[in-house]
Amino acid sequence: MPAQAADEADTARFDRVDDYLDAYADQNDIPGVVAAVIGPDGTEHEYAYGTDGDGDEVDTETPFLIGSVAKTMTATIVMQLESKGKLALSDHVSEHIDFLPEGDPTIEQLLTHTAGFTGADGIAVADRYDNEPGAIxxxxxxxxxxxxxxxxxxxxxDFLVLGAIVESVTGRPYEEVLESDLLEPLGMTRSSASAEAAAELPPGHRLWWGRAAGYDPPFDESGTPYASVISTLADVETYATAQLRGEAISSDIRENMQRPRVESSDDHYGLGWSVTDDDGERIVHHTGATPGFFVHVLLVPDRQSAVVILTNVYSEAAAPSLAAGAEDVWRIVDGDSRTPAGSDPVLGAMPWVLSGIALFGLALAVLSLWRPVRRRGRIIAAAVSLVVVVGLWLLPGLVGYDLRALRIWAPDAAWSLIAALALWAIAAIGWLLPRFVRGAEGGTRTLTPEGTGT
Known part of the structure; x- marks a missing residue:
């Protein structure tokens, strides 16, 4: 193809990428999003839209939290230590640390999420905002x-424990190891994992009933091995390129990490990376979500290509749409047509449903003051109200959260749930308390025991 025609074709496909990302930002109410397409010869296209949490326009140097993409960095550090003979994948945790309360999985099991910890185990120790020495x-x-x-x-x-093992093996805080052994050698000069560097991090955003609202919690150094790493589009491009080629991360380490090891919930998992087989083509990728930010790094090793997307909003309801973006961009670059995916309909509806339940509870609480039914009916109403309270109390656990975590990750649903719990509990109490009745004269209200009158 003549050079001019090739340039025109590239311009057309990257225009389609930009149109898609414009729609992607609109679909998910993203205040600011940046993205890049990387090819065999380097970055082919960059995109920037909107503003950060301070109101400044986003660009390639705007800081974002990269969430679970940090797991791939921890896995890389562990594999570097393994290549130096400092540890082995078959080592058990107890060979390196003696303070894990329960279980003794191997390092490989930690890297592949087969160590026996659950999602709830991880959520329970996340978002501690512990920045003192020894946080991990x-x-x-x-x-x-x-x-x-x-x-x-x-x-x-799993990766929290790996962070502790890195500290034990190296004798240094994880943050220092990350910076000296990975970020600095790669030239990722705008990336960090310290509370001090987080002072420059603009607020992220959470969705409240589908609309973005600013969120600026403290930094959490206890979460650096699995989520609390700050980076920029330019640095994530550098990182994605290093995971594709070059000597900064050895080819042996890359190949070990990026081949499928175990079946995962969606496809397969390697060592710190998700691995998908797409008609014989290997796609290596990882998303990263924190309350306020979402990042996706997608690698196509056989084509030496990658797509990275960083946004400053996150919602559990919007997760399917956010997570589809990088692959959609890759498919558009490859010549396909894509439109942004929709949000999870159940999670999207949850705040509205819980708000409706709360309003119904309010109505019952008010109705309980007038008691328009006989004593048997009031007892039934109180029993039903208590059943609803118990069901609402158990709801977060059914989706793998406690109420504290739900307030962080899905605040609209959490506060609707809290309101519903309070109002239905008031209703239950109201139906059981002695009733108010009108006095015989003067229209006054007096409190009398159930079943009596004045």
């Missing part, structure tokens, strides 16, 4: 081990 150790000491060793269960707990 303290988080590990509070871990529960409630799953089955050998069964795949995606959880941050």
């Amino acid at each position: 150790r303290r988080a590990v000491e509070s871990l529960e081990h409630s799953g089955t060793v050998g069964e795949y269960a995606y959880t941050s707990a």
